Amino acid sequence: MSGKISWDELETSPLTKKHNLSSFNSSSFELNDFLKDDALINQEHLLNRSYVCFFKSRMIGFFTLTTDTITAKAVSKSDGFDNYKYAKYPAIKIARLAVDKRCERRGVGTHLLFAAIGIALSISEHVGCRYITVDSKKKSVNFYEKYNFAIVKTRKDMDFIPMYLNMYPVIKEMRPVESLNDW
Numbered sequence: 001m002s003g004k005i006s007w008d009e010l011e012t013s014p015l016t017k018k019h020n021l022s023s024f025n026s027s028s029f030e031l032n033d034f035l036k037d038d039a040l041i042n043q044e045h046l047l048n049r050s051y052v053c054f055f056k057s058r059m060i061g062f063f064t065l066t067t068d069t070i071t072a073k074a075v076s077k078s079d080g081f082d083n084y085k086y087a088k089y090p091a092i093k094i095a096r097l098a099v100d101k102r103c104e105r106r107g108v109g110t111h112l113l114f115a116a117i118g119i120a121l122s123i124s125e126h127v128g129c130r131y132i133t134v135d136s137k138k139k140s141v142n143f144y145e146k147y148n149f150a151i152v153k154t155r156k157d158m159d160f161i162p163m164y165l166n167m168y169p170v171i172k173e174m175r176p177v178e179s180l181n182d183w
């Protein structure tokens with residue numbers, strides 16, 4: 001298979017026990033094992049929520065979300081809030097995200113990332129939440145950087161790379177943030 005997959009042909013929905021996950025095979029064994037062994041159990045215990053993506057009835061990707069915080073110091077000055085009084089900011093974390101290796105570089109990861117951002121944006125309408133965080137594998141940093149995720153400055157030397165997206169400018173472009181105060 002090659003060429004971008006039209007997003008109209010992708011169907012993404014919350015993971016349930018009815019989904020058949022057996023054929024899913026990303027390049028990461030840990031992510032495959034997480035999806036098949038832990039995702040449903042974690043979800044049942046309210047630890048995270050997973051979403052699965054199908055193309056022509058075959059499962060080709062998933063992502064998992066949970067809540068998070070990010071230390072105020074980890075965020076660059078331009079992404080922070082002036083005179084913030086607390087040590088941590090509220091965030092949503094992309095805890096897992098993977099695409100079947102047979103479908104890589106066909107736009108599926110981007111589709112999943114945008115779906116995750118969409119959910120985080122909708123949560124931010126109800127609960128204070130300014131950042132999306134992810135611990136990226138080194139080889140996936142380019143993928144997140146392409147979509148404006150920044151590398152956390154204080155922790156560059158780790159096996160995985162903590163990154164964040166500041167949702168404030170995104171939301172500001174979509175609608176006046178001040179309108180939240182008009183409810």
Ligand SMILES: CC(C)(COP(=O)(O)OP(=O)(O)OC[C@H]1O[C@@H](n2cnc3c(N)ncnc32)[C@H](O)[C@@H]1OP(=O)(O)O)[C@@H](O)C(=O)NCCC(=O)NCCS
Pocket residue numbers: 026027028031095096097098099100103104105106107108109110111134135136137139140142143144146
């Ligand atoms: C990272 C991952 C999710 C990307 O999914 P994908 O469907 O291949 O990504 P897309 O096709 O949407 O790529 C969008 C853009 O991201 C960048 N990108 C994606 N994979 C890349 C790679 N391996 N190297 C460099 N840039 C990459 C490219 O700019 C790409 O655009 P292009 O193909 O037009 O050049 C996928 O490779 C994957 O599942 N990897 C294994 C698990 C993993 O690392 N998960 C993320 C860590 S949490």
